Amino acid sequence: MSSEERPPSRLQEMPSWLIAQTATYAHRLLTDALAAADARGYHYRLLAALHEFGPTSQASLGRRTSIDRSDTVAMLNELAERGLVKRSPDPVDRRQNVVTITPRGTEQFQRLDAILAQVQSDLLAPLSAADRRLLSSLLSRVLAYHADQ
Amino acid sequence: MSSEERPPSRLQEMPSWLIAQTATYAHRLLTDALAAADARGYHYRLLAALHEFGPTSQASLGRRTSIDRSDTVAMLNELAERGLVKRSPDPVDRRQNVVTITPRGTEQFQRLDAILAQVQSDLLAPLSAADRRLLSSLLSRVLAYHADQ
C-alpha cells in the first residue's frame, strides 16, 4: 500500500469537489454539535427565520430557509412536539397556518446560535479573519448570480 | 406576502450555510450534467483515480476518492456492468481485488471530464479566473487543515 493515498489531481483541483468535501466536513461538525442539543440544521434555520421575521406562514418559511415545502411540514412537526413553535390557522387566509416561535423556542434559538458560532470558527480555523470574509464574499457572489437564474 | 423573501441575515452570513447552499447547487448541476451520459459523480471519481494511478485495490480507491468502502463496492458493480472497469483477484494478496480501467472506461472518463469542466465554468460563471483560483485555494487550505485532524 503506498504511503500517501492522495486523491486524483483532477479531482483535487475541481472546485465542485472542493466545495462538496468542505460541505461534507462542515455538515458533520454542525450535525454533531447540534445533536448535543437535541436539534438539527433544519431546526436552526427555521428558528432563525421565526426569530428574525416574526410569525410567518409555512410556505414563506420554506422559501426563506431553502427548505422544501414537504420537509418544512415535517420539521415544524418536530419543533412543535418540542414546544418550540406553535401553529395556528391564519384568520385572513384560511389556506395558511401562521407559525409563531414560543419563549422556549427563542431560548433554544439562542443556544443553537452560540453552538453554530463555535462551529464556524472550528471549520475556518486555518483562515484569518480577512480570508474568512473573502471566502464568504466569493460564495455569496456565486449564490447571488444563480439566484437570478 | 412580502416581496423579497430573503433568508434570515444570521443564516446568510454563516459560512457553513454559504458552503452548504453552494454545494447543493453544484451537486444539482453536476448530477444533471452527468445523468445525460448515464453516469454519476461517484463514477467520475473512481474513473479519475483509475486513470491517474492505474490498477488499484478497492480499499485504496475508496480512500483516494473519499468514497465509503461500502459505496465503493456498489459503484464498482455499476461500472463493471457497463464494461468500464474490470475486477481481478490480486495474485500477491488474495484478500484484494485489483480494479483496472478498460479502454471503454478511459473513453467514458474523457467524456465525463469534458462535461465536468463545463459544469465548473457554469458554476463559477460570475467569478474571474483569479477569483476562482482564490476560492479554490481557500477551500483547499480548510480541507488540508482538517485532513491533519
Add this chain to the structure above:
DNA sequence: CAAATTTCAGTTCCACTGAGATGG
C-alpha cells in the same frame, strides 16, 4: 377557472454502521 397552501407518501443520492467471510 387558475394559483397558492398544507399535507402525505414516496424516491433518490450520499454518508455511514455493523457484521460476516476470507486471508496476511
Add this chain to the structure above:
DNA sequence: CCCATCTCAGTGAAACTGAAATTT
C-alpha cells in the same frame, strides 16, 4: 490473535416529486 479487505444489509439525513384537499 490481530488486522485488512471485500461484501451485504440496512440506517439516516437532505433534497426533491407527485398528488390530494382546501381556499383564494
